[in-house]
Amino acid sequence: MDEVISNSIRRSEQLGGQIEERIVTGFYPPGTRLDEQELAASFGVSRTPVREALIQLASIGLIDIRPRRGAIVPEMKVERLLEMFEVMAELEAMCGRLATRRIRPAELMQLEAAHQACAAARDASDPDTYYQLNEVFHHRIYEASHNSFLTEQATALHRRLRPYRRLQLRVRNRMDSSFLEHSGIMAAIKAEESDKVAEELRNHVLVQGERFTDLISNLQQLNAGERGVK
Numbered sequence: 001m002d003e004v005i006s007n008s009i010r011r012s013e014q015l016g017g018q019i020e021e022r023i024v025t026g027f028y029p030p031g032t033r034l035d036e037q038e039l040a041a042s043f044g045v046s047r048t049p050v051r052e053a054l055i056q057l058a059s060i061g062l063i064d065i066r067p068r069r070g071a072i073v074p075e076m077k078v079e080r081l082l083e084m085f086e087v088m089a090e091l092e093a094m095c096g097r098l099a100t101r102r103i104r105p106a107e108l109m110q111l112e113a114a115h116q117a118c119a120a121a122r123d124a125s126d127p128d129t130y131y132q133l134n135e136v137f138h139h140r141i142y143e144a145s146h147n148s149f150l151t152e153q154a155t156a157l158h159r160r161l162r163p164y165r166r167l168q169l170r171v172r173n174r175m176d177s178s179f180l181e182h183s184g185i186m187a188a189i190k191a192e193e194s195d196k197v198a199e200e201l202r203n204h205v206l207v208q209g210e211r212f213t214d215l216i217s218n219l220q221q222l223n224a225g226e227r228g229v230k
Contacts (some may be wrong), residue, residue, distance in 0.1 A: 009169040011045065011049040012049040012050075012052035012053045013053075014044060015039075015045065015049050015050060015052075016056045016057055018043065019034070019039070019053055019054075019057060020057060020062055020130075020162070020163045021163055021166075023057075023062060023063070023073055023163070024163040025167075028072050028073050029073065030074060030075035030076070031065050031072065031073060031075075032072070032073040033069065033070055033071065033072055034054060034063065034070065034071040034072070034073065035070065035166060035199055035227065036050050036054070036070070037050055039054075052087050055065070055070045057071075057199040058071065060156070060160045062160070062163075063162055069214050072227035080163065082207070083117035084160065084161055084208045085164075085205065085206060086206065087157060088154075088157050088158065088161055088205050089201070089202045089203075090202065091150070091153060091154040091157060092141070092154065092198070092201040092202065092204070092205045093105065093143070093198035094143075094198070095141050095142045095144075095151070095199040095201070096141055096185065096194070096197040096198050096200070097144045097148060097194045097195065097197060097198040098144075098145035098146070098147055098150070098187075098194075099141050099142075099145045099146075099189065099197070100188070100189050100192060100193070100194035100197045101142035101192075101194055102144060102145060102146045103144040103189065104144070104223075107140065107143070107144045108144075108189070108190070110140055111137065111140040111141065111144065111186070111189070112205065114136045114137040114140050115137055115182055115183070116131045116134060116145065117136070117169075117208060118130060118133045118134055118178075118179055118182060119179060120139060121133050121174065121175075122175050122178075122179045125175070125183065127166070127169040127170050127175055128166070129167055130175055130178075131165070131166040131169055134165075134169075134182075135158070135162075136176065137182060138158065139155065139158075140227075141185075141201070142154045142155060146164070168207070178204070180206075181203070181204040182187060184200050185197060185200045185201060185204065188193040188200055
């Protein structure tokens with residue numbers, strides 16, 4: 001029974017990831033009604049994992065579930081996205097500052113292991129795997145802050161921005177830059193320079209200037225490509 005439940009959870013999580021990418025890339029543009037039956041047929045699954053996936057996506061604000069209308073894709077304004085990244089950058093900076101002061105030897109080893117795992121994905125030019133390992137790296141820092149409320153808030157917003165952060169890694173050379181930034185964060189943590197760690201993390205997460213333009217351009221290109229496939 002436990003294995004059945006576990007498999008169901010994994011299926012709904014996988015579906016959630018696939019649906020969220022379709023939303024972000026414009027395959028499901030704002031205003032689209034996500035019908036459970038149509039999604040189930042599209043992905044070749046039953047309606048149960050689809051329903052669970054939609055509930056998960058609604059919980060992080062990526063879709064709206066409305067009475068008598070079902071799941072609707074809301075509009076994500078560019079300004080709103082930038083605001084969310086600004087808040088994420090500050091939360092990560094706070095986590096980094098506290099983690100530098102509070103991280104335990106075993107946690108530092110785990111963080112280093114996560115960093116090295118990212119290197120393997122970078123060398124393989126695999127942005128999706130890199131992102132999964134990148135998530136582990138960041139969550140290690142959240143946990144090392146030893147502030148449960150801060151960890152909860154950072155994790156929730158990280159989850160909300162996950163599809164956008166993942167798409168950033170498809171921008172040319174972004175994986176290499178990301179890994180170099182991770183290396184700077186690691187070096188500052190080991191040197192116990194909490195203010196530098198905070199600044200490194202803030203700059204690592206904040207999308208502004210050319211980086212934000214690249215992200216929006218990438219979203220628009222994927223949007224056009226996905227709609228052309230329909």
